[in-house]
Amino acid sequence: MTLKDVVSMEKITLDDAAAIAKKGTHCGMCKIDFLGTGLCPSGKKHGFIAYWPQGRMEIVKALASGRVKPTEKLIEIANSCSFCGICDRQCNFATQLRPEKVAKALKEYVDNLDKSDFQSVLEDDVLRELRGIVGEEWATNDPIIISSYIRTIIHPDSELNFYIVMPKNAEEISKVIKFANKHNMPFMPRSGGTLLTCATPTVLSKAFCLERGIIIDLFRLKKLEIHPESCTATVGAGITAFELQKAAYEHKLRAHLAEAGAHVCANIASTGITSTWQNRYGWAADNYVDVEIVDDEGDIKNHSDMDIKNPYTTERGFTDITLTPPGIITESIVKLHPVFDDEDVVLVPFDNLKDALSMVMKLAKRDVGLSLVILSRKYLTEFLCPTPQIAKDFEYILKNYMKLNYVVDVICNKDDKKIVEEMADYTIDKNLMKSLLLGSPRLASLKDSEFLKILSEEEDPLKAIFAGPMRKHLEKGLDASPEQIAQVFDEDLRDFFKKAYSKPEMSDIIWLHAFRILPSRLMRQRLFFAQAGMIWADDEDKILKLIDMLAEVCDKYKLEHSLGFISPMDDGKYAFFEYDYFYDHNDPDATKRVSQALIETTEKCLLMGDILMVLNYLFKGLYRKEHVLYPKPKAISKEEQELFRELIESILGEELKW
Secondary structure (H helix, E strand, C coil): CCHHHHHHHCCCCHHHHHHHHHHCCCCCHHHCCCCCCCCCHHHHHHCCHHHCHHHHHHHHHHHHHCCCCCCHHHHHHHHCCCCCCHHHHHHHHHCCCCHHHHHHHHHHHHHCCCHHHCCCCCCCHHHHHHHHHHCHHHEECCHHHHHCCECCCECCCCCCCEEEECCCCHHHHHHHHHHHHHCCCCEEEECCCHHHHHHCCCCCHHHHCECCEEEEECCCCCCEEEECCCCEEEEECCCEHHHHHHHHHCCCEEECCCCCCCEHHHHHHHCCCCCCCHHHHCCHHHHEEEEEEECCCCCEEECCCCCCCCCCCCCCCCCCCCCCCCCEEEEEEEEEEECCCCCEEEEEEECCHHHHHHHHHHHHHCCCCCEEEEEEHHHHHHHHCCCHHHHHHHHHHHHHHHCCCEEEEEEECHHHHHHHHHHCCCCEEHHHHHHHHHCHHHHHHCCCCHHHHHHHCCCCHHHHHHCCCHHHHHHHHHCCCHHHHHCCCCHHHHHHHHHHHHCHHHHCHHHHHHHCCHHHHHHCCCEEEEEEEEEECCCHHHHHHHHHHHHHHHHHCCCEEEEEEEEEECCCCEEEEEEEEEECCCCHHHHHHHHHHHHHHHHHHHHHCCEEEHHHHCCCCCCCHHHHHCCCCCCCCHHHHHHHHHHHHHHHCCCCCC
C-alpha cells in the first residue's frame, strides 16, 4: 500500500485540518530538498506560498475561521496537489506534522462547494499595471493567495487588501517600486518569511508587518553561481541557505549561513548572519563582497559603485533601531571558505556554564576551531531527537543522571582537536555523537533504568560515561541504527526514514552543522522567540549575570525558556548569545508574555552596558561590524532610559507597560 493509498482512505473535515494547521510554524522546510525527496511539484511550478504545503495550511486556517471566502483560484490550488507525500516526509522530520492531510481535506472541501459559494475577484487597474511589469501569472490580488502570507508578512488582524507580485529580476523590482511610489502605495519584500514567522505573533508584528499595499515575493530570483577561483558565489534573493551550501560543497567550499530555509540575501541584510561559525568566518559585511540593491526610489545600485555613499557605515547607539530593510537586496556576491579533509568534531561536556564559558573563551583567543560554540542541553537534545517527547526525556536524562547541562562544541582540524583534548578531562567524539543521534530513542527509553541510577551515583557521572568503563555499556545499550530511529515515525513513513538516516550525512555532525537543518526542530508544533545580542567578553562574570537575568525575567512571565548558545567572535573579544522563549503561538496570553519579556530584557541589557541587543543590530548586516560594535556601548542613564521607552512606544505601540 502506497502513501497515496493511505491518505485516500482518511476522511478529515476542514476543522480537523485546521487543528493540524494551527500547530504549523511556517518554518519553510517544505521548500528545500534536505532529505533528497525532491520538492513539492505544485510549489515549484506556481511559486506563490499558497501552492506550497505551508501555504495550504495557512489557507485552511483562514477558511475555517471565516477570515477568507473561497475564490475560483482555490480550485486550482487544491487540485494542484498531487499527494506525492514529499511534504509529509519533510514536515515529519522537522515537526511531526502531516500537511498532506490538510491538503486532502482542502480538496474534499473544494469538491463539495457550490458555485454560489465563490466570491468574485476583479482585476483592477493596479493589478493590470503590475501584471504588465512581471507577467500575467506573477501578480495577484486574490484573497485566497493573500491569506497564505499571513504571519510571515501580513499581520493576522489586517484586511487582505494587498497585491502580491513575483518579479524575476532587479529591473522588474525597480519598476514595481516606481509604480508603487507613483501611486503612494506601501510595499515590502518577502524572502523566506522565517524571521517574520517568529516575530509576527509578538509585539514586533506592528513594526515588521505590512498593513496594505504590495508584497514583493523574491522567490523567482534564483541565480546561483559558484566561483571556485575566487572562493565566492553569486546568489539571487530567492536562493536559500541550503541551496547555496549544497552548491558550494560540490567544490569543497563552505558558506557562512543562517538556518537551512532562510534566504541568503535577506539574512545578510537582516541579521548579518550569525551562527556557530562566526568566530572564524565573521559577521555582517565580513560575509559578502558586493550586493545589488534596489533602493526605496526604485534605483538599482551596487555597493561597488563609485558614486554610492559609504555603504559600510551606520548611525550607532541604543536609539538606532531600524526594523525595515535598507532597500531590497536582489543579488549578492558572498564569500566562501575551504572545507578541509581533516575536519573533525569534538564536544566537551560540562555541568555548569562558568567552566564551559572559560574553556570556549580560551579556545577563541587561541583561534581554535572553525565552528566554536557553547550549546545548552536543551539545544543539544532538540537537535538530536526526532520527536518532542524523546527530546524531553533525553534532556531529563542529561540533567538528572548525567549532569550534562552544556557542551563546548568544536569543529576543527586535527591539530586544533589535539589542543581541545589536552585542555579537557574527557570529550565526546563524532562516533559517540552519531550513536547518541541514532540511538536517542533508546536512550530516552532508559529514563528510569538501573543503569542510569547507577551512573548518577558516580562522583563525576560525565567522566564515568565519557572516559570510563561505562561508555562501552552505553554505546552497546543505545543500539544506534537507522532502523531503530525510524521506528519512532508514523508506520507508513518508517521505510523512508530508515533509508534517509542510512545516508552518511544525516548522522554526520559536521555536515549537520554546516547545512543547519536541525534548528528547524526548535519550532515543532510551537514557536520560539530568541532574545539575542552581542556582549563584550572581557568580563566572563558579566556574561553569567546576563544569562541569570534573562532566566529570571522569563520565570517572572511564566515562560518555558533556555539558553540556546553562546558563540565567541573576533578571537574572543565579544560573544553572540541567544536565549530562547518557547510558547504556544496560538495562545494570545503567551504571545503577550513573550512580548513583555522581550522589552524588559532589552531594557535591562541596555542598563547593564557592554551589550548590543538584537533590536539594535537588526538590518545592520550591510555594514562593517566594527562600525556597529565599537566603541563598546556604555550603560544608559536614567534620562536615556526614558528616551528608549518613548522610542519603543512610538515603534511598537503602548500595549506593553513597564
